[in-house]
Amino acid sequence: MDYQQALDYLYSFIGGQQGAQRPPPMFNLVRTRALLAALGNPQHAMPSVIVAGTKGKGSTAAFLEAIARAAGLRTGLWTSPHLHTYRERIQVNRQPITRDELVQAVESIRPIVESMANGPIGAPVTFAIGFGLALRYFAERNVDLAILEVGVGGRFDSAAVVTPILSVVTPISYDHMDLLGDTLAQIAWEKAGIMKPGTPAISAPQHPEALGALIRCAAEIGAPLYVVQDAAPESAVVCEPFLPGPWRIPAERYLEVEPQQRFQRDIMPSLPGIFQVVNARLATGAALLLRDAGLPITDAAIAAGLASARWPGRMEIIDGSPPIVLDGAHNGESIQQLVVSLNRIFPGRRCVIVFGASRDKDLARMIPALAPAIDALVLTASRHPRALVALHELRQQFAPLVRSDTPIDIVIDPAEALARAQDLAAPNDLICVTGSLFVVAAAREALGLAGERD
The missing domain is CATH 3.40.1190.10 (Mur-like, catalytic domain)
Incomplete structure (x- = not known):
């Protein structure tokens, strides 16, 4: 072999x-x-x-x-x-x-x-x-x-x-x-x-x-x-x-x-x-x-x-203008704690969220927990077979929970979704990639942080 x-x-x-x-x-x-x-x-x-x-x-x-x-x-x-x-x-x-x-x-x-x-x-x-x-x-x-x-x-x-x-x-x-x-x-x-x-x-x-x-x-x-x-x-x-x-x-x-x-x-x-x-x-x-x-x-x-101790992809902060937070939160309570952490570490910052999830996750708890943190949203999907790819339906679930003027974009490829988030974010804003470790992994690869990969 x-x-x-x-x-x-x-x-x-x-x-x-x-x-x-x-x-x-x-x-x-x-x-x-x-x-x-x-x-x-x-x-x-x-x-x-x-x-x-x-x-x-x-x-x-x-x-x-x-x-x-x-x-x-x-x-x-x-x-x-x-x-x-x-x-x-x-x-x-x-x-x-x-x-x-x-x-x-x-x-x-x-x-x-x-x-x-x-x-x-x-x-x-x-x-x-x-x-x-x-x-x-x-x-x-x-x-x-x-x-x-x-x-x-x-x-x-x-x-x-x-x-x-x-x-x-x-x-x-x-x-x-x-x-x-x-x-x-x-x-x-x-x-x-x-x-x-x-x-x-x-x-x-x-x-x-x-x-x-x-x-x-x-x-x-x-x-x-x-x-x-x-x-x-x-x-x-x-x-x-x-x-x-x-x-x-x-x-x-x-x-x-x-x-x-x-x-x-x-x-x-x-x-x-x-x-x-x-x-x-x-x-x-x-x-x-x-x-x-x-x-x-x-x-x-x-x-x-x-x-x-180190554990990449879990509240991992990438310094920059704007900084990028990578966190694989994939259930409602984890998302809630992520939002609280973002508010404490980066108080008052406008936040651009890149979100993708697996099909089997509890979106009914995840979406309401994440919505208060969203100033702009980019929906994406990982390459994993379990990835949720019905992104237009996902947008419909988010839309009633965020401000009416909040941009919600759909970008299928996670690397391109991260690039879109960087376009939407000002230097003093914050970008957060979350919802799935598979999406976080794709973002790390796009940022050149992956090293060797399969």
Whole structure:
């Protein structure tokens, strides 16, 4: 195989085997376990942390990875989706797997996948194959800690077959309702599927409905659940274990006054945006629980990790006249937090929005949340197969929610849409590209920020 052939082979298993009926979700776990067993169970070679949730999974994983690496640990990082190249999904010490390494990995796994395809349980899907490749790659490179981001859901995600030393749940909101349920309690229950009996779990502050579901799940399986206190950024991180009934234990405060000042005041998170404060606090709590588990994570490593973490395409600010903000917010609550962040970081600026979304996203929540920030709007569509391309209909949804004199343009190509936004914006204005990570990726490529891409 060459590199493109390796990618084509991986992508040929999107949605499962051709012509096969879509199996029940639990089949993903059966197939992932079988795949990992055939690979020698590489997940047993290193301790791991699993990160689930709706918003902030990648950013929280990036913060935690940076903290672990600052502590001298060799890290493995599995995330999705990628911005520019599949290789971003599989990183050791934040260095993506090379093209040659990916080709070799795909070639070596191909006989296993094809044997499974001809057997009684069938072949794993693309995501599970990549997950297996990542775990074996981490094991071969003697990773000290693997940080594994869940894809959609949690209960039936490939990562759920791994028993971590810590489970992390980021903020839960409405997304993928067709798969996870249409209430926060149902969605949270699915996310809670990564929790394991006796294994600590830590959650970001949650809506009461979501938190209730997490507490019930943790109590049923006997998982100590810690919740980061919902407090102002300058206050200490407080982790309170929720163990209802016989599992209840006293709350513990992990950060007292002096570390509080170091983490929250002198060292600010490297990633901008109000939502990144929550992600940084969650990663800090996770790091302290990992310290309790015996990992050599010092206060200095936590501070250094928070200050150095990077995660492109999430509230990424490109300096210029005007500045450009790239943020892959793709649900209503993420859009709301983006708008608040824009108002705080760039108060009073006229804002030109470039917006594109995937067909399966909750536009009924996204559009009203974004409308107050719009002074001019350019609608576009990524090249991804799931992209929403009915842009004239999208314009009709936006039009009643913005001022009558607001320009709304349709430019199919994202690079050309960004160029149109630059034409519409004055030097003291602001341009924001949002609605989809795929649109953000196209904008980064147009700005020459992508580097190598597939």
